[in-house]
Amino acid sequence: MADFLWRALLAGIGVALVAGPLGSFVVWRRMSYFGDTLAHSALLGIALGIALDANLNLAVIISCALLACLLVALQQRKIISTDTLLGILAHSSLSLGLIAVSLLEVRVDLLGYLFGDLLTVTGQELLWIYIGVGIILSMLLVFWRPLLAITVDEDLAQAEGYPVLWIRLLLMLLIAIVIAVAMKIVGVLLITALMVIPAATARRLTNSPESMAALSSLVGCGAVLIGLFSSLQWDTPTGPSIVVGATSLFLLVYALPLKGQREIK
Amino acid sequence: MRPLKFLACVSVARAKSRPMNTIDPILRLEKLCVTIGRKSIIENINLNLERGEIVSLIGPNGAGKTTLVRTILGLLKPSSGRIKKRSGLRIGYMPQRLHLEKTIPLTVQRFLKMTKHSSNDDITNVLQKVGAEHTSQRPMQGVSGGELQRILLARALLRKPQLLVLDEPAQGVDISGQAELYRLISDLRDELNCAVLMVSHDLHLVMSSTDRVICMNRHICCSGHPEHVSNDPAYHELFGLEATEGLALYAHHHDHHHDQDGNVVHLKEPCSHG
Numbered sequence: 420m421a422d423f424l425w426r427a428l429l430a431g432i433g434v435a436l437v438a439g440p441l442g443s444f445v446v447w448r449r450m451s452y453f454g455d456t457l458a459h460s461a462l463l464g465i466a467l468g469i470a471l472d473a474n475l476n477l478a479v480i481i482s483c484a485l486l487a488c489l490l491v492a493l494q495q496r497k498i499i500s501t502d503t504l505l506g507i508l509a510h511s512s513l514s515l516g517l518i519a520v521s522l523l524e525v526r527v528d529l530l531g532y533l534f535g536d537l538l539t540v541t542g543q544e545l546l547w548i549y550i551g552v553g554i555i556l557s558m559l560l561v562f563w564r565p566l567l568a569i570t571v572d573e574d575l576a577q578a579e580g581y582p583v584l585w586i587r588l589l590l591m592l593l594i595a596i597v598i599a600v601a602m603k604i605v606g607v608l609l610i611t612a613l614m615v616i617p618a619a620t621a622r623r624l625t626n627s628p629e630s631m632a633a634l635s636s637l638v639g640c641g642a643v644l645i646g647l648f649s650s651l652q653w654d655t656p657t658g659p660s661i662v663v664g665a666t667s668l669f670l671l672v673y674a675l676p677l678k679g680q681r682e683i684k
Numbered sequence: 685m686r687p688l689k690f691l692a693c694v695s696v697a698r699a700k701s702r703p704m705n706t707i708d709p710i711l712r713l714e715k716l717c718v719t720i721g722r723k724s725i726i727e728n729i730n731l732n733l734e735r736g737e738i739v740s741l742i743g744p745n746g747a748g749k750t751t752l753v754r755t756i757l758g759l760l761k762p763s764s765g766r767i768k769k770r771s772g773l774r775i776g777y778m779p780q781r782l783h784l785e786k787t788i789p790l791t792v793q794r795f796l797k798m799t800k801h802s803s804n805d806d807i808t809n810v811l812q813k814v815g816a817e818h819t820s821q822r823p824m825q826g827v828s829g830g831e832l833q834r835i836l837l838a839r840a841l842l843r844k845p846q847l848l849v850l851d852e853p854a855q856g857v858d859i860s861g862q863a864e865l866y867r868l869i870s871d872l873r874d875e876l877n878c879a880v881l882m883v884s885h886d887l888h889l890v891m892s893s894t895d896r897v898i899c900m901n902r903h904i905c906c907s908g909h910p911e912h913v914s915n916d917p918a919y920h921e922l923f924g925l926e927a928t929e930g931l932a933l934y935a936h937h938h939d940h941h942h943d944q945d946g947n948v949v950h951l952k953e954p955c956s957h958g
Contacts, residue, residue: 446785446787447785447787447788448785449785564798567798568798570788571782571784571788571790571795571798572779572782572783572784574754574757574759574777574779575777575779575782575839577757577758577759578757578758578759578775578777578779578849579777579799579800579843580800619787622787622789625789626789626791626823627789627790627791627794628788628789628790628794630789631789
């Protein structure tokens with residue numbers, strides 16, 4: 420197997436490992452539109468990063484984190500509903516990003532950023548991905564209990580002494596890091612799919628938060644394998660192929676009749 | 685007013701049978717006000733809570749009961765006034781309802797495990813105490829309304845509370861279940877010797893299992909032993925005749941009534957009807 424394939428596989432699996440548990444939180448907290456909005460702002464981060472000649476991963480993390488803070492601040496003002504607010508921010512940040520990219524003097528592979536370019540992952544990028552994966556996994560392990568507590572009920576969590584606001588910010592920051600590292604794999608437009616679809620697939624087969632998070636990671640890895648294979652076999656774009664792979668696993672799991680499993684209606 | 689005061693004295697004497705330490709309240713509210721936006725939600729609340737007493741907070745919708753409770757828990761910030769808690773006070777909180785996404789796979793056992801330092805034995809014990817041990821392996825989204833209330837109560841108990849704060853504990857529970865639940869709360873108070881502050885809509889139901897009733901509509905309208913309060917004109921004023929029918933009329937004074945928005949309208953001369 421060629422080197423670029425190994426790198427692609429390792430990068431994809433690394434991202435799938437963290438997208439699973441974080442995707443579970445996105446599903447539990449109904450944050451998928453929020454994830455989309457953050458991901459769309461990543462393009463703006465890329466443009467700024469290139470213009471300032473900064474590290475692109477850091478630029479993306481910072482721009483996502485800033486947007487998350489802006490969102491929280493605007494949410495608390497309650498001028499318009501969160502849904503509308505997300506609709507405004509998601510598309511205006513994407514448009515701003517596209518304009519900013521077009522203004523750059525450097526030629527940028529726009530399609531690569533929008534839909535991912537897994538097959539061109541470099542050794543350097545792989546290192547960055549695994550640094551991000553390491554940070555996210557260790558944070559998840561350390562803060563799992565408070566993260567779960569605020570997800571189940573923020574009031575109860577606060578009354579029991581969890582620092583709800585800080586934990587919520589931590590979750591947003593972790594999602595920002597996932598976006599930064601997953602951008603190379605599936606691109607800003609498809610990142611949320613890599614988080615949400617494996618988690619939704621795992622939901623049907625599990626009955627504890629921990630097993631759902633773990634199985635989401637596995638489903639994500641499966642999707643990466645399917646996507647990479649079909650991309651090689653039929654010369655399809657890798658990012659979308661991974662998402663379609665995840666969707667087919669989702670459909671498969673929901674089509675199967677499950678025995679001995681309690682159905683939640 | 686005199687006959688009323690006399691009644692109140694009798695009630696207090698009866699309530700004295702509970703062990704009480706009136707010098708050292710576990711919770712004291714001083715002139716507490718909460719304003720959200722420009723709207724004043726609660727005004728000038730003074731309240732002492734003693735160990736071992738059950739205090740019920742009643743009042744119509746929008747009276748600020750839940751706001752008061754949330755402020756005591758630290759979920760809302762008072763705009764003025766003070767909350768003094770005995771240092772290290774452990775509060776167990778039972779929220780009015782729980783919005784749980786169907787996408788979270790969570791058994792009752794696992795839900796209770798989320799409280800800090802709770803062992804499996806503790807969980808089995810509290811579930812037995814509230815009579816919901818049969819639900820422990822069921823998914824949280826698959827229990828009935830009444831079972832959910834018991835499970836929420838169990839979670840509050842896991843904190844080994846010195847103060848139990850219950851926001852409409854009997855919500856979604858059928859009538860016979862309600863009486864049972866209030867009895868359970870009363871028993872738990874005896875067992876744990878904790879204070880209980882609960883929000884309720886209905887004085888009649890909490891009557892038998894409460895030591896003190898606070899009737900509020902933004903501010904405290906009247907308070908005291910349930911019998912005292914159920915005879916207080918402010919209570920009738922607040923809940924209307926339908927809710928309080930069957931109670932005798934008697935001479936009384938009051939210096940204010942409420943308009944449709946619940947605002948206090950002070951009367952120039954105290955009225956007197958009988």
